[in-house]
Amino acid sequence: MRKLKNSELERISVDNFKNSKKTPIIVVLDNVRSALNVGSAFRTSDAFRIEKIYLCGITSTPPNKEIRKSALGSTNSVEWEHAEKTDEVVLKLRKEGYLVCAIEQVSNSVMLNNFKSTEKPLVVVFGNEVNGVQQSVVDLCDVCIEIPQIGTKHSLNISVSIGVVLWDLFYKVNQ
């Protein structure tokens, strides 16, 4: 089991990324406070070749020093757009045929392991570090997905949640 050098990993170039077929998943960040979390969202979205990231409300946008620190260049590969209002993005994407999923703990959420991917491309909405996805945005979503947790704390860090959800859905849509 010899560790591989970076050059042996044969990652694709930014140009090839841009021209490649994407994983049919869009990430929406609803008023995320920390630019480090935004950068991490880019890095994870790059790894799973996500279609696009919407940065909504107060969510920072590139160029930004903190985003750069955790994105490590992945803002060049992953397509992104800023939008003032998260609800308008959600409505637009639903009209375009996406199944919009808020990642939230709600009264009738679907546990991530029970979520079945459908024919529709997916949108996953992640919320603010303290307040989560706004209730008004939750109200516009098709479904809420929850990451099952059996510990003492209420939630996972948003960067970790994005990793967990994108890995799980990336695997499901590629099956």
Place this chain on the structure above:
Amino acid sequence: MRKLKNSELERISVDNFKNSKKTPIIVVLDNVRSALNVGSAFRTSDAFRIEKIYLCGITSTPPNKEIRKSALGSTNSVEWEHAEKTDEVVLKLRKEGYLVCAIEQVSNSVMLNNFKSTEKPLVVVFGNEVNGVQQSVVDLCDVCIEIPQIGTKHSLNISVSIGVVLWDLFYKVNQ
């Protein structure tokens, strides 16, 4: 889909956590540089009720201000121990009957989605932010697990990797 209050999530207390049956997975951090990543490892390990965390080599230990910032109290629930040498921890746990898995990109790694959980309890070893798991430690492991990635960057952030791997294995060992 009404957002739940923290009190409605019915999380367990620290005492109940300590007395509860754990997920049969141990996390080993091999010379992790950032205390924020260590705190995140605690928070994620709390969420999936992980058995124990070994903090090896230069990896920071509680109490630590940066760990506290991202662990948010989960250092009180999750059992941990510091060890000078990662290889000694790996050898000890293998002797105790654990299947020890390095999370690394190596010449014959098993992709995470192809990894089947066995009867044995698991150990997952995560490495330094720049250098990964030391080759000498990889050499002592039973298997290397790799998170499939199809982007431009070489790897995921370690906090995100821990989330992805623990979620995937937590789900598999509970099936």
